[in-house]
Amino acid sequence: MGQSSYTSYYENGNLKVTGVGFFEEIKWKISAKSGLTLRESPDIKSKKIAKIPYGTFVSIKSKTDLKFTIIDTDKETGITKSIQGKWVKIAAKFFLGPGDKGYYEDLIEPSGVEGYVFDGFLKEERYLVHKPGVWTYYFESGVINEEVFYSEEGVIKKITYDTDGDINKIEEHKEDDLWGSDVIVTFYKNGKVKNMIVAENGGAVETTFDENGNILEGGFGIDMNITLSKDIKDFYFTHPELEKNRIEKEQKPIAKLTEFKNGRWISTIDSLSGVEIRNGKWIMFYKTGETESTNVYDFKIRREFIQESGALYKPLEYLTITNEQSGHLEYYIIEYSKELLSLSYTGRGNTLNYKPEKVNDEEDEFDGVNLTFLEKYNNTIWTDGLKTLRFRKLSSIKHSESTKEIKGYVFDGFLKKSAGNGKFYNDKGYFIIKDKIENLNKTYDINAKNGLNVRESPSTSGKIVNKLENGITVKILKKTGEFFEVEGIKGEWVEIETYNPSGERQQLGLNSIFDSVFAEEVPDESTLLECTMCGYQRITKNEGNTLAYENLVRNDFGDIEDFYITYSISNDVLDDGSNKYVSINSDSNYIEEIKDINKKLKVYSNKKKDSIAKIQIIKNKIAQEQYDFEEMEYFFTWNAVFVENPKSSSDFEINGFIKFFKSKNESAALLDFNKSIELNPNSNGIIYFIRGLIKKNLNIKGFCNDLKKASDLEYFSAKEIFRNNCKLKSGF
Structure with missing residues (x-):
């Protein structure tokens, strides 16, 4: 039988099932009881394709960043609630109805369609699916009961045994075209065929035999030479997927697909x-x-x-x-x-x-003779299947760090897909650029000799907010679908922002981790670690196939925290000690293999484990705060009662939350929160957090002070926003 990755037993110790294991399949089901509208583009005004029935399973092809909220009223309960979500592109197969695109009365099969839906009405469901291969089932006595061969399409062959271990039924199925094909054969105890059903092209012929092999009934139009093998792996039909696997296993003249190098x-x-x-x-x-x-x-x-x-x-x-x-x-x-x-x-x-x-x-x-690592692999993009790394030679860095980012609309006829060697509007000095792999297809370079105007709205009359020079890399946020032609070039308006990924750079930490500054070179001096939270990050090796850098910081307790990382390349694989990467040019199957390998390489030192544990605690607390925030939003939107004559700190707090969550009136909520805090300055972190958000949204000074106070009261969500928006001053 060979070794199996899944085995179960009866209570008496006998085998029950052996097989090659399961994998988890995620499906998405339409949860809107009245059905869900499928549209041609991610816009509520877009043309309707069809109404997908309740309970239909769909597959998500891609997701957009276009968020919106729907107010939904349950017709049975009368309960109204707001549902937030995004536009997603899906594929589905179902029977079209009147009013659906492509519908006609004589449709006899479900239609495959693609389009955009609101994902707030998609419900995730998870299933365990048999991995392709042979599964064997046993009676409690230990005698074999069934052998089943699963493919990616489902069961393709099954052999059933009686309690004595003799075969009494063999069936084989093939999924093709509309109807599929089937052969089902049952047997007498003496091994002779008892009944045979052959189904092809929507029709079926059944023949019955006596125990001596003579036809008792049927048999017209059937091939009497059909024989189903008693070997579960020997098939009557040709199954394309199995044939493809056989060819690739038996005749593997090429180990893997050609991989083009830069x-x-x-x-x-x-x-x-x-x-x-x-x-x-x-x-x-x-x-x-x-x-x-x-x-x-x-x-x-x-x-x-x-x-x-x-x-x-x-x-x-x-x-x-x-x-x-x-x-x-x-x-x-x-x-x-x-x-x-x-x-x-x-x-x-x-x-x-x-x-x-x-x-x-x-x-x-x-x-790449005599080149440094960063020169040799300049602008080369590597991936582990989830994220990307891009290296830059130091001489190409033109540091121009600024907090300003450009966002607006441009004509995409003057954009070309970025090959990884574009220029940054704000060059923060990264020698390693890090990003999510899905952003690769969203980055484009300006392809206009005299630069390209960025407008406030998708129109030639829209206000020009800036002009980006030729070669600047941008990220497309969404496409408008408004096509036109400029100088013989066809295109559409797209919303973009200047590309601003994360990365690693050489830097000095002057007096806090928030005040780090870019440095072309970092001297190896102990004075860089004299003060609390002072430190530096610098490259320590940059030659051949090896790049190494270190990060040292003196923490609040006076101890030096050190972090070292080394990238090395061997046999076209990049390794950082905990993850492996391959060229983005690699075959997609090879990239998937690397993803699986990386799952098994998550081995850390005790120090690293402790660090990760601390980070995880904070992440868990932030997750709990986010959950509590959503619960508060629901309560103060639907259940809370407004206090008519507020007197105490909690009275003003309740009214402030109702105005913030339900009425969406931030200015009015701010007045109540001010009064609540005045009456009780140390009430809780959430009220300072929300007041800080309101001040930030309304451009009122002091929001950093509120976020700092919320942080001091151990409201962890405030710390991240504070870190990203407020500069810590010395002695703060």
Whole structure:
């Protein structure tokens, strides 16, 4: 039977079930009893596609940052409540009804549709699903009862035994097209076929036999040579998913899909044109004097197996590049090596050959000879499947730190997808840029020689709030769908903000962790650690395939807290001691493998564990505060009673909460909170926290003092907002 990852037993100690284990599947179900409207775009005014029935399961394809609130009244209970959520793109399969796009009366099967819905009416449900493979079930006596072969689609073959261990039924199922196919065979005790049902193309034929194999009934239009194997792994039908797995396991001429490394390639027939591969982007360029015109594409690689003769399959790899202007182009990958990139364009069959671009006559950029780590891997993006790291050589850092960020609307015809080498509007001096992997497809570079105007509203008459120079990286927040044309270039209005990721930089902590400043170089001097909360972060090694930096700070107790991290690269894998990363150009399956590996590498030192434990305690307290805040909002919106003649601190506090949560009148709430605090200056942290938020929203001075007071009263949510918005002064 082999070793199984799942086993259960009866109370008498006999085997009950063995199998390959389960995985958890998350499904989303429509919870709106009247159904949920599916729209073409994430806008309440967008055109309706269909009404998805209550209880329908859907899959979430992507999420937006577009939040809004719906006031919903339960028709049965009459209870009204506000539901907050976001627009999400989903896919679903259900029977269309009158008024739905694509509906007609003769529809006999459910339709697959995609569009946008409000996720406040999606309910998450979790299920345990059998992993593909053989599962064996036993009677309590220990005799085998069933063998079941699960695929990703469900049960594809089942063999049933009687209490003596003899086979009495074999069935095989194939999911294809609309109807699917089935063969079900039952047996007499002597092993002869008793009954056979064959179902294909929506019809079924049943034949009954006697114990000697003679037909008793039916048998018209059935292939009498159909035989179902008594081996659970031997199939009558060809199952595409199993066949694909068999081919890849038995004929694995390539260990994994081709992985393109960052580099530039020059056409062998036109020295001015070429291809640059950078951080998951395929960039076609043409040199025009000192500048280059470029087209940026996303790209994917897929593999197909072509049967050449008999059972011999030949693997072919295809490159597909895509952008909004050109659609998608497909190439067959002939060769990819250090010396040659050779592609065949499937549209015409012509071959395109490229040689690696030389930095000079003696040195090939591909080899990175005598370069520091940050020079060698400058602007290279790595990922662990969840986040990304991008390294920058020190000479490219143009520090211009500012708190100002630009946000507004631009015409996206003058944007191009960022390949990871754009410029920052505010360069905070990071030598490592950190971000979430999902933000990769949201970052674009300004592609306008004279810069691009940022407007207050999506209109050519909108007020110009700023102008961003060519090459600045921005992040697209949302698309408006308002298309037009400028100078022959088609596009739409999009809302953007200047790209502002987090990262690591060399810095000095002057008198507190809030007053750290950027430094090009950090001297190794003990005077940097003389005062409380003083310290520094600096690079200690930057050569070849190794980068290391340290962070030292003297804490409140006078002890020096140290944090060291080293990045090393070996066999195209980046390792920081606790996580592994691969190039963003890597095959998606390989990236998923790295994610799984990282789950098993979470091993920390005792000091690190203690640090994490402390952080977790704070996170738990913040989570509890957030939960309590939501409970307060519900109570003061729906249940609390307004105090008509307030006298005590708690009376004014109650009225303030009602005005803040229910009436949304921050100015009126502020007056009540002021009176409450006047009567009881040390009441609780939440009242100082909310008063601080109101002052911040209304641009009233003193909000930092309220957040500081809330922090002193151990209201942890206030500490984070204080840290991000208020500068701690020496001796504060």
